[in-house]
Amino acid sequence: xxxxxxxxxxxxxxxxxxxxxxxxxxxxxxxxxxxxxxxxxxxxxxxxxxxxxxxxx
Numbered sequence: 467x468x469x470x471x472x473x474x475x476x477x478x479x480x481x482x483x484x485x486x487x488x489x490x491x492x493x494x495x496x497x498x499x500x501x502x503x504x505x506x507x508x509x510x511x512x513x514x515x516x517x518x519x520x521x522x523x
Contacts, residue, residue: 473514481511 485504492499 472517472519474517475512475514476492477508479509481507 489499490502491497
């Protein structure tokens, strides 16, 4: 039986902080955030972490 690898997608902490800052700045400046740009950046910075089957909940 081949070994099965389980992975979970996550975003780095610094990227989540960046997105919150972008939204906060846009709110304070009265601007709109370009959702397509944010989604493209999310796809680019998504990381994957191998997890043990015993860690799943």
